[in-house]
Amino acid sequence: xxxxxxxxxxxxxxxxxxxxxxxxxxxxxxxxxxxxxxxxxxxxxxxxxxxxxxxxxxxxxxxxxxxxxxxxxxxxxxxxxxxxxxxxxxxxxxxxxxxxxxxxxxxxxxxxxxxxxxxxxxxxxxxxxxxxxxxxxxxxxxxxxxxxxxxxxxxxxxxxxxxxxxxxxxxxxxxxxxxxxxxxxxxxxxxxxxxxxxxxxxxxxxxxxxxxxxxxxxxxxxxxxxxxxxxxxxxxxxxxxxxxxxxxxxxxxxxxxxxxxxxxxxxxxxxxxxxxxxxxxxxxxxxxxxxxxxxxxxxxxxxxxxxxxxxxxxxxxxxxxxxxxxxxxxxxxxxxxxxxxxxxxxxxxxxxxxxxxxxxxxxxxxxxxxxxxxxxxxxxxxxxxxxxxxxxxxxxxxxxxxxxxxxxxxxxxxxxxxxxxxxxxxxxxxxxxxxxxxxxxxxxxxxxxxxxxxxxxxxxxxxxxxxxxxxxxxxxxxxxxxxxxxxxxxxxxxxxxxxxxxxxxxxxxxxxxxxxxxxxxxxxxxxxxxxxxxxxxxxxxxxxxxxxxxxxxxxxxxxxxxxxxxxxxxxxxxxxxxxxxxxxxxxxxxxxxxxxxxxxxxxxxxxxxxxxxxxxxxxxxxxxxxxxxxxxxxxxxxxxxxxx
Numbered sequence: 001x002x003x004x005x006x007x008x009x010x011x012x013x014x015x016x017x018x019x020x021x022x023x024x025x026x027x028x029x030x031x032x033x034x035x036x037x038x039x040x041x042x043x044x045x046x047x048x049x050x051x052x053x054x055x056x057x058x059x060x061x062x063x064x065x066x067x068x069x070x071x072x073x074x075x076x077x078x079x080x081x082x083x084x085x086x087x088x089x090x091x092x093x094x095x096x097x098x099x100x101x102x103x104x105x106x107x108x109x110x111x112x113x114x115x116x117x118x119x120x121x122x123x124x125x126x127x128x129x130x131x132x133x134x135x136x137x138x139x140x141x142x143x144x145x146x147x148x149x150x151x152x153x154x155x156x157x158x159x160x161x162x163x164x165x166x167x168x169x170x171x172x173x174x175x176x177x178x179x180x181x182x183x184x185x186x187x188x189x190x191x192x193x194x195x196x197x198x199x200x201x202x203x204x205x206x207x208x209x210x211x212x213x214x215x216x217x218x219x220x221x222x223x224x225x226x227x228x229x230x231x232x233x234x235x236x237x238x239x240x241x242x243x244x245x246x247x248x249x250x251x252x253x254x255x256x257x258x259x260x261x262x263x264x265x266x267x268x269x270x271x272x273x274x275x276x277x278x279x280x281x282x283x284x285x286x287x288x289x290x291x292x293x294x295x296x297x298x299x300x301x302x303x304x305x306x307x308x309x310x311x312x313x314x315x316x317x318x319x320x321x322x323x324x325x326x327x328x329x330x331x332x333x334x335x336x337x338x339x340x341x342x343x344x345x346x347x348x349x350x351x352x353x354x355x356x357x358x359x360x361x362x363x364x365x366x367x368x369x370x371x372x373x374x375x376x377x378x379x380x381x382x383x384x385x386x387x388x389x390x391x392x393x394x395x396x397x398x399x400x401x402x403x404x405x406x407x408x409x410x411x412x413x414x415x416x417x418x419x420x421x422x423x424x425x426x427x428x429x430x431x432x433x434x435x436x437x438x439x440x441x442x443x444x445x446x447x448x449x450x451x452x453x454x455x456x457x458x459x460x461x462x463x464x465x466x467x468x469x470x471x472x473x474x475x476x477x478x479x480x481x482x483x484x485x486x487x488x489x490x491x492x493x494x495x496x497x498x499x500x501x502x503x504x505x506x507x508x509x510x511x512x513x514x515x516x517x518x519x520x521x522x523x524x525x526x527x528x529x530x531x532x533x534x535x536x537x538x539x540x541x542x543x544x545x546x547x548x549x550x551x552x553x554x555x556x557x558x559x560x561x562x563x564x565x566x567x568x569x570x571x572x573x574x575x576x577x578x579x580x581x582x583x584x585x586x587x588x589x590x591x592x593x594x595x596x597x598x599x600x601x602x603x604x605x606x607x608x609x610x611x612x613x614x615x616x617x618x619x620x621x622x623x624x625x626x627x628x629x630x631x632x633x634x635x636x637x638x639x640x641x642x643x644x
Contacts, residue, residue: 031057034072034081037095040132040143041119043162044105045600046097049074050513051521069094087112099124109134115142121155128155145174153268153275154225157252160281161222161263165572167210169203176202177269177276184271186241194296198279205280216263216283218572219540220256221598223491227251228366230270233297245270248298249366252281255597257540257610267297316357323350337382344378348389355393368397368406376413380420390414408446408453415442440466457483457492464496465608468503468626477503480606495597499606502614505622510534510614512566514591514601517574522566522591525620530564531639532616533632536607538570538596539580544611547629548584554636555588561640562618564588570596570610 031054039046049057056075062068066088072081078101084094093109095116104125107116115134121127129150133140140146151159156175163172176199182192199205210216227250232243247268254261266279278296326347331339351371358364371393378386390410397406419439426432443459450456464479480496480503487493512534513523524532535551537544555565567590569577574592581590593599597607605614615624615635627635 028059028061029070031055031059031072034059034070034083037081037083039095039097039105039119040107040116041105041130041145042594043158044097044121045125046099046104047074047078047080048514049080050511050525051523052513052525054521118149119145126155127152128159140170145171147174148274151175151274153227153230153247153250153270156268156275156277157225157250157265158222160265160277161220161252161254164206164210164216164263164281164283165218165220167206169206172206172280173202175275175277176280177271177278181271181276185244185269187239191239191296195278198296199277202280209280209282216254216256216261217540218576219538219570219596220254220261220283221596223253223255223260223598225250226253226262227265227268228369231298239297244297246297247275249370254283257538257596269297313357316354319350319354319357323347323354326350340381341378341383344374344381345383345385348374348378348386352389365404365406368393369409372406372410372413376417379414379417382421387414387418405453408450408455411450412446412453412455412459415439415446436466451486457487457490460487461492461496464499468499468608473503491598494603495606495608497606498603499608502605502607502625505605505614505625507621507623509620510616510622512568512591512601512605514568514593516590517578517592522589524566524616527564527566528620529618530562531558531618531636532620533563533565533627534568534614534616535565536568536570536602536610536612538610539576540571541610545584547611548586550629550633552585554632558636558640563636563640567591568593568601570594570599570602570607572596 035048035054035057053075057080058073058075058077059070060073061070062082062084067084067086068088068090069082069084069092071079071083073079079098081098082094082096082103083092084096085092086094089112091112093112095107096103097105102123104121104123106120106122108118108120109116111117111134113134117132117134119128119130119132121129127150129148130145131147131149132142133144133146134142159175160172163169163175177195178199179196182195187195227247230245230247232245233239235241235243250265250268252263252265254263262284264282264284265277266281268275268277270276326343329343331343348371351367351374355364355367355371358367372390375386375390375393379390394407394410397404397410419435422435423432426435440463443463446453447456447459447463460479460483464476464483467473467479468476477500480500483496484493484500488497510524510532513521513525516522524534533551537548551565555563557563565588567586567588569590569592571577571580571592572594574594577590577592580586591601593601595602597603597610601607613624613627613629613632614622615627615632617623617639624631624635
């Protein structure tokens with residue numbers, strides 16, 4: 001339901017208690033009506049009851065002085081929504097949404113013009129605070145983010161990935177530094193001009209970036225923000241009228257289907273309470289991770305009052321210019337392996353000089369981190385010399401700081417690069433299996449020796465996933481348990497908690513429901529009495545493209561005898577789902593859950609890959625929590641033969 005102001009008669013004040021009570025009881029909205037409201041913004045994770053539970057939800061009126069409204073609770077008494085009239089005019093002006101009983105998002109109508117003009121993410125939902133369009137007289141759609149009152153660096157990176165995935169230049173523009181931002185920071189002259197040059201024409205720049213990326217697309221989702229600690233450029237350097245807080249070489253880790261990748265964000269600067277980007281984000285190309293080589297603010301040296309010339313040495317500036325020139329010549333994704341190795345080798349040689357020239361401290365660590373990524377890319381691309389260069393770099397880092405987190409950072413990337421190179425050159429299935437087994441042992445050892453490393457959760461997740469995919473359920477549960485317990489706040493830990501829930505479904509009812517592309521609720525429980533196959537899928541999954549013909553044939557064969565397929569589509573846009581469904585003659589109902597493997601229903605059940613299929617018997621209980629197409633043929637024949 002559109003978020004417009006609704007006048008509720010039960011908010012009228014009456015001097016007669018009896019009349020007031022009867023009027024309240026008569027005008028209390030039904031749960032179905034109250035739960036129609038949706039956030040004005042898409043990127044919100046909040047609780048919604050299953051369709052079968054909506055009528056069992058409870059709506060309660062609330063009054064406190066002039067403040068009035070009502071709250072919606074699920075059947076167990078946990079709050080789902082709260083709608084509030086804050087000024088006593090009988091119109092709702094706050095729409096609050098909850099996750100696990102905690103408010104995570106709020107739409108606000110502060111100018112009392114019938115629609116929300118602000119959106120806030122709260123508590124475990126984050127700290128974003130957006131100003132949104134609510135003017136019917138302009139050409140901008142209502143609900144569009146116009147600017148930010150508050151935005152952390154982590155959340156700015158999330159907004160950047162969200163905007164890139166949707167090719168939304170207007171949203172991306174809200175997190176790019178603007179002329180007004182530059183003036184508010186007191187930046188002038190050539191420095192201001194260069195900042196504006198890097199973010200000009202975001203629409204065209206966005207089209208170019210997306211057209212050149214082979215791995216990043218509509219299905220890509222934000223995983224986490226990756227950067228060294230922020231630095232301060234003091235006012236006496238003469239670059240701005242006050243100290244500048246800056247992130248250098250920031251990146252975002254993204255997931256595209258079952259693959260992880262990187263997006264270079266580059267330099268970020270704090271403007272008021274909002275972190276802004278000073279360049280257009282750049283997805284990684286092929287096997288190459290290109291990390292920003294020094295932003296405009298950190299790179300340039302400007303005479304400061306009484307301080308002489310402060311900034312990078314001439315040698316550093318020369319090397320950075322050389323690196324930037326080389327990056328403009330990087331090979332295309334379809335380039336020959338020898339061309340990729342040659343490019344990476346030249347690039348790493350420059351990074352080695354930069355790391356040495358930087359000396360020690362945060363700047364040196366930033367260059368060393370970039371060098372680690374570059375050498376790992378070289379190693380995976382087939383450059384045997386990269387292994388020795390990584391060993392030498394590890395010794396250099398350890399000599400300066402034996403406890404440096406860069407040591408574990410290097411070891412993990414070297415391990416994964418060596419696995420990638422070895423797997424690509426394996427000549428038999430037996431050799432491939434041995435390489436896989438060796439990696440699992442190394443991952444376990446890495447996680448044990450580096451429990452505080454940022455890569456430890458991912459290492460454990462890979463072990464757990466392999467155990468599950470190879471049928472070792474007890475072993476998988478052990479690793480998922482460790483991951484969900486020790487790293488509960490990490491994305492990998494949250495995915496592990498969902499996987500445990502899915503693994504434990506066998507023999508239990510499946511409470512799974514959600515809206516289709518038109519907003520109509522679909523619930524598995526509504527098909528009790530039929531055999532239900534729940535299929536998590538996406539149009540970008542090659543495997544599902546192969547499986548869909550078999551599923552369609554099985555649906556035609558057993559549909560009249562009691563088989564019901566329910567899809568859970570994880571595409572980013574409904575048009576992608578409907579186009580694929582029409583092309584492949586998919587006739588079963590589909591819940592639409594944008595967000596790929598980070599979609600709420602995918603996370604809730606720890607979906608690790610698509611397609612993933614759950615089989616439910618006629619009583620509504622799960623008989624398989626991960627059935628394959630080949631197994632399905634036999635299982636369905638048995639179930640319909642026995643009438644189960």
